[in-house]
Amino acid sequence: MIEGTAFLELLERQRAGWTLEQPFYLDEDIFAFERDRWMSRQWMLMAHIAELPAKGSHIVRDLFNESIVIARAGDDDVRAYFNVCTHRGSRLCKADGRAPLLVCPYHAWSFKLTGELQSRADVPDGIDPADLGLHPVSVHLVEGLIFCALPSDALPDPAPAFDVLGPALRQHGIKRARIAARKSYPTNANWKLVLENAFECYHCRNAHPEYTNVNGHVQVTGMRDAAKAETWADEIAHWQKTITGADGFDMKHRDPGSLDRLSYSVTRHPIGRGRATLSRDGAPVSKLMGAFADYDGGETQFRFGRLSFASAANDHVTLVQIQPRSAQQTDMVLTWLVDADADPALDVEPIQWMWDVTTVQDKRIIEDNAAGIRSRAYRPGPYTALEGETATFVQSYRAEMHALVCDDAGVGG
């Protein structure tokens, strides 16, 4: 673990508006601190309820490098456990499945879906079987989305945030979706570089020709051009008038959050240029979802906490998880949702296309960024006006780290 005083010095030396000092992107000790003190306060989007179709359904997933088992114990009762048997410590589940009990493959110890040890005959005398239940992981189920967090006293209550986000999630019909596809993009870079990239579109014109072609907003998020900005403002204003019907909504909420309060945002804008959805040519790619009776050509962007995102078009939704693995490894995982009643023979390629091609490009540019930062010549550089959200994220990160380090040191955070 990095020594407190040195870490504090590094945090205080950091200039606002500039990229982070090198150790924040490379150092395994700083990553260990982040994992133990910061990630333990983060809720992560882990699964969709469609992955647990019935009581006894269970899935094996990774949360902050911990293997966890998420199990459906009842209709609205989803539980999660560390994937560790309490007898000798073996992995309990090797694969997704369905069973009335969770049975360890080593010595056949079995556990109820609610975590209690079921097979008590071999427990030595003097040991209370009640002490041998599975180790729980925190779960929050909302509108079909399953969020998990490592157990911690300092975990923020997610309910207030989802009270705000609920209407937008319901509008998009996320609860009654099914999973169309999932793809993982392992990326050799620190998780903060992945987020820094996600929070700005300054790189879009240069690095994402397909994305730039689809999305009207790049005219203001990807460049500074007064004429184009005016055109885009006109297009938004026109669009906002067209969506004030029963099926549309015009929402913008944001809470910067803190260590103790879930950070989130939801914003909505037209895709633009007459496009109905986020496809190659703008034409529909699946059945309309949720409360949409017709295409309005909007995209709703959600952020849940610091590491989970969604992009919702009228007929499909893309969930994004940013999973830190180590100081220099991060997984980006994308999951595409469509309506439960969408054609089972649906071609998923057009649904995946935009975010897949963009994420493949992002992986490359993020890895190039990480490679450059490993150089002894790397120095923090200045964020430009088009990288404001990135600078804000880095500033929040710095403030939260500072509070955690001071907290450790017994200094008022």
Next chain:
Amino acid sequence: MIEGTAFLELLERQRAGWTLEQPFYLDEDIFAFERDRWMSRQWMLMAHIAELPAKGSHIVRDLFNESIVIARAGDDDVRAYFNVCTHRGSRLCKADGRAPLLVCPYHAWSFKLTGELQSRADVPDGIDPADLGLHPVSVHLVEGLIFCALPSDALPDPAPAFDVLGPALRQHGIKRARIAARKSYPTNANWKLVLENAFECYHCRNAHPEYTNVNGHVQVTGMRDAAKAETWADEIAHWQKTITGADGFDMKHRDPGSLDRLSYSVTRHPIGRGRATLSRDGAPVSKLMGAFADYDGGETQFRFGRLSFASAANDHVTLVQIQPRSAQQTDMVLTWLVDADADPALDVEPIQWMWDVTTVQDKRIIEDNAAGIRSRAYRPGPYTALEGETATFVQSYRAEMHALVCDDAGVGG
């Protein structure tokens, strides 16, 4: 190296009858301590004399991550050396072979089979060639088995143990065997997890259906069932009466050993259910070995020190080496012996079958155990009544580590 006081605290915190605390299974510093202080006192079964058929035969093997050369210098004269030239430090031997001298491939320095430098012409003036002999490794040759140990003043004398084990080794004709097959099972787990698994059969019913089908003893070692225990006791009693002839023997010896005394055991029981040998259907798979004039259907299990084992049926023998590689890597190496006069065209698959299928399964369950133990949720769990030998091993390990740490600290061990 782990700091003495912290290690002592960890050892003293450990509860008897429970699995070890996490660091004992993961920590490279603890492994380094084990390697330097504990493994240096262990004899390891390294080879069979059939691998060195003539004077000048030499083989290259790994002992505790050290490459060593074992060479036959005479009829009963087996020597072993670190595989390091004393000139520039190059590897001396790259492969098994036979030659009158050991010649370094770098600058052609040559050494006698007894270790002395042969080529002295280039040795600079003022340096005594006698100081440039090969670095010896300790060797103990007994009944055709070659045991090696890293040089250490604290190495226990193996002779007393082998005085006890000798009759059983001779009965099984191990000295005049030949090697039928060898297979390595690299396992991503701490060596103690491999031994903990080897010392109990509680997992057999669940994890080893083939082994359970072959071996009658699983009725008492793999479950607690009074009726089955009685049946098995009857079968043993009946079998013991049948083997009091010239060819059978009924032996049970065990020395728990210590840091200074070789731990060993030999036990013997019927395979059961009318089986002649450890094959799929119980039918013979090779020529009878040693003093056996007829099949008696028994299996003799040997343990030599802490890391070497043998399972001897009437017509073949399986040697087992447990080779620690790092804190989280261990090799299990199995060698199958048959009588020297067994048919050269013998099909070895039926001979390997039982231990091969069982060891493949063991590798998997041990690796699952290791994976679970890496979790932050892992806590020591209780050993049951069917894991008594495993608990005993862990207790011995703890006592020996405690003595070594106290020894280092100058505290009475």
Next chain:
Amino acid sequence: MIEGTAFLELLERQRAGWTLEQPFYLDEDIFAFERDRWMSRQWMLMAHIAELPAKGSHIVRDLFNESIVIARAGDDDVRAYFNVCTHRGSRLCKADGRAPLLVCPYHAWSFKLTGELQSRADVPDGIDPADLGLHPVSVHLVEGLIFCALPSDALPDPAPAFDVLGPALRQHGIKRARIAARKSYPTNANWKLVLENAFECYHCRNAHPEYTNVNGHVQVTGMRDAAKAETWADEIAHWQKTITGADGFDMKHRDPGSLDRLSYSVTRHPIGRGRATLSRDGAPVSKLMGAFADYDGGETQFRFGRLSFASAANDHVTLVQIQPRSAQQTDMVLTWLVDADADPALDVEPIQWMWDVTTVQDKRIIEDNAAGIRSRAYRPGPYTALEGETATFVQSYRAEMHALVCDDAGVGG
């Protein structure tokens, strides 16, 4: 970083005339010290001007584990930069190419060939774009050879050495050569083991039969045999008489160098046995280079600093770079040059043959040397009379390290 006192003790314990203690070949902390304090004073041969044929040509290479961009900014103006954008730290160039500006693939920031930031429109107010130029790497261009060094106040001036070496480089026509082939030999060994091997031919007879067959000097550098030494002395004397024409030269210069003065050498001898060049049968393999009007059968060996070498025959030149990667990894990179006007369809295999076959063998023997040194049994061994240059190199290394450690400790070096 290794603690100064411990390092000093290790250096002072080292016996002259014996191989280094184990940590010098294995320890990553010592390598880190070497990299930060010693390699930062070394010039490394990086490229030939033929790789940068025109203004705007740029190439991406590795110097001491740093990716650098070498660019031709004008006729005799070669620049080098760390391959790091000053905006967010991304890799600037991914591949060799030619362009009027160096443009970052992330956000399209562009830089002049002379390093200044070109695209200044997005630089935030209050930040001077002049502070955002590329980070320079030192370059020395001489006779078409491009040497680079990491920026350091303590870098020795290469000019005096090249004043001496210039005539020999010109005689061999190195400036107007083109690259015939390049090959990298990644070697799992410390860089000093690679150099120790390069500085002696004691191993040649045993390890390099092809090299020994070609090169007459092995009669004295690879063995101690009075009769052969006399024959070889006669052959040299005879050869020296034949080359006193306009096209030949007879040069021998050497400066042991120091931390502050470039170490170099140039020596010249006949290949011997009537051979015209360093080919399988001694027959020419390309067009004569430089000032040679006819074959004189000589080889000129150059050493530039500690890590770069060249072997020049009459019709081709082999450049050698020794690139340390980590404590136990080194790349040997060989580049074969021929005259710019040599037949474009030239078969390069006969040109590469001798040094390729020899370097493949060297990689193997050096890796075997490194493997043996990893053993706990490794002890320093004595260099023989045929390893004098190796002993000298090790002695220089020890003296330079000693000076650097004392310098750090504030003790007079």
